[in-house]
Amino acid sequence: MAKIYPSIETIQRFRPSLTDGENTLVSFLIKSLDDTYEIFVQPFLNGDRPDIVLMRRDSGLMIFEVKDWNLCNFHLDKRKNWIINNAKVLSPIEQVLTYKENLYNLHIENLLEKNIKEPINWGLVNCALYFHKSSTKKLKNFILQNSNEKYEKFISHFDLLGYDALTEENLRSILTKRRLDRNSYFFDKKLYDSFKKFLQPPQHTLDQGIEIPYTPEQLKLSISENKEQKIKGVAGCGKSLVLARRSVNAHKRTQKRVLILTFNITLNNYIHDRISEIRENFDWINFYIINYHDFITTEMNNYGIKFEIPEDFETMNKEKKSTFMEKNWYSNEKLFEVVKDRIQKYDGIFIDEVQDYKIQWLRIIKKYFLISNGEYVLFGDEKQNIYKQEMDADKKPRTNVLGKWNQELSKTFRLSNKAAKVAEEFQRFYFSKKYDIDTIEIPFKSQYEEKFIYKNIEKHNLDEIFNFIKEESEKIKAHPNDICVLAETIETLKELDSFIRHSSFQKTQTMFETKEVDIKLYFDYKIETKNEVLKEGIKIFNSNINDLILSLCYWKYLNYAPTQSNFQKLLSKSKLDINEYRIWREKLDKIKVKELSKEQNNIYESKIDLIRKNKKRNFRMNPGFVKLSTIHSFKGWEVKNLFIIIENHKHNDFITPELIYTAITRCRFNLFVLNLGNKDYHSFFNTLVIN
Secondary structure: OOEEEOOHHHHHOOOOOOOHHHHHHHHHHHHHOOOOEEEEEOOOEOOEOOOEEEEEOOOEEEEEEEEOOOHHHOEEOOOOOEEEOOEEEOOHHHHHHHHHHHHHHHHOOOHHHHHHHOHHHHHHEEEEEEEOOOOHHHHHHHHHOOOOHHHHHHHOOEEEEEHHHOOHHHHHHHHHHOOOOOOOOOOOHHHHHHHHHHHOOOEEOHHHOOOOOOOHHHHHHOOOOOOEEEEEEOOOOOHHHHHHHHHHHHHHHHOOOEEEEEOOOOHHHHHHHHHHOOOOOEEHHHEEEEEHHHHHHHHHHHOOOOOOOOOOHHHOOHHHHHHHHHHHHHOOOOOOHHHOOOOOOEEEEEEOOHHHOOHHHHHHHHHHHEEEEEEEEEEEOHHHOOOOOOEOOOOOEOOOOOOOOEEEEOEOOOOOHHHHHHHHHHHHHHOOOOOOOOOOEOOOOOOOOOOEEEEEOOOOOHHHHHHHHHHHHHHOOOOHHHEEEEEOOHHHHHHHHHHHHHHHOOOEEEOOOOHHHHHHHHHHHHEOOOOHHHHHHHHHOOOOHHHHHHHHHHHHHOOOOOOHHHHHHHHHHHOOOHHHHHHHHHHHOOOOEOOOOHHHHHHHHHHHHHHHHHHHHOOOOOOOOEEEEEHHHHOOOOEEEEEEEEOOOOOHHHOOHHHHHHHHOOEEEEEEEEEOOOHHHHHHHOOOOOO
């Protein structure tokens, strides 16, 4: 008999209860499968709520979407939209495919990059539709009506089941076809553990927390009660600490799930870690932590909201797509109107970094997802308004909560004395006419020797940047885990990341794609892969395309050569002697590069965006490596030793004072500012004296 999570007793208490179709399929799977299979019923996958997930250790997964629909009430239009009563509803095929895509793109760490490198990984997660009120033949005929060869090939990757398909013989056939009855080399223990932890999050126990010395102000603001409130405070004052404590208190008070919204994807894990520190017993499933845009997209999929998109949507560039989605989805205050009576509402909603939010987003959240007179608390700091959102007349973020901001959090527990002084002086220099200036109180004396160092270099020189970081880190004897490098653009960081890894063989953690993965995608879409040089290169590297790409990165696209000792290691790894390598490099220069078509470029950009999103979703603070991030993505986090790279662009509107201030206030102790010739900020930092 298969294992089931949660227990049958818990499932029977579900509200709303399982449908007839869900109950029937669950009972069938339990009886038909042995205990090597695990069944997860309505798992809460940080917002995604698939009906049933079947998993087998060493094999893979299958996601079931169950419908108790009568197909007589539906028809398909020419674009395969599902129509009922002249209205479009989300196709169950799209719905279950989205659950699968999110596992790869968002939820499971490193799975997306694994799939890009080896596409066979896509087959580890399978999809199935079960229609409880239809025969299998009728369901297939309905879905495949007026289909073309391309669509039939697409749907062949889905298993379509009617009520007559629930036989042990048919189930064995499906499991064999999807390779779920045998071991897979790709679905290893590490990947299985990642899925298991995500499908069945562990309970947090009292002894997993730590003693947190809350201030009286923090404790007062952590009390949960049914009220609306907006809280601000200086950088590092513990706003996220208060948010975490108050959300736990809200769950304890209501015994219900709370919703915690961020703007930055990376803040999800930061808040998760702050909640984890609290000494209380609770189930992690009761804390829904997600950024705004993913929340809206996920809820649209969960409630089957189908929004018409223009036929040329896939060929639009990123900016046009973003504008369309912002207008029609994320800022559409009537988006959930048709399903408002079915929406699961929350007794408590907490929003961090509210200065990043548009007023329309706040209205959508409060109108559709908060119970009447529920707890609704906003946290923000207008000086970190890096996305230039609209401010109120009082120079504070514009919100949908009436009354004054609570401003009791005036002491910083993050910034050291020197970093705090830099932040204060920066405020006075750039914000005196724009915002109210914070006086940052420091309630403790640092036990560490603090440093603030400013260096200006005129050129973008990787060697000089790397040497500065290396030398200053060695002087303070910093562990790599306690170092973070921030910059405004990913391109600068990507070059530096590759330089660090290949010139010093240090591991790093980033919130963006590595240069190697970027080159892999570049090759997929831009290099003439039939070129004889590539054929020869693949042959030389024993058909190992990854080694080939790594070598190409070194010589042609990274624009620098490794040191002599590292070069010898590269040669050893590549199984080439130096003369063979020189000959091959000469041939490499003859590789033809073609221009990307508009469609290819959109695909390339979308894959890069997915990788970045996945990296941000799975970013953790203590991997043991140097971290590199954009300032935008690191907002909300903190690090002991911080290196800020101020870039020099022709249009410096992107590098706003709010952005630099946000970067400065990520520092806990030692602050290093490296200016690549930006005159706008050199005038301030060059004359700044911090004792």
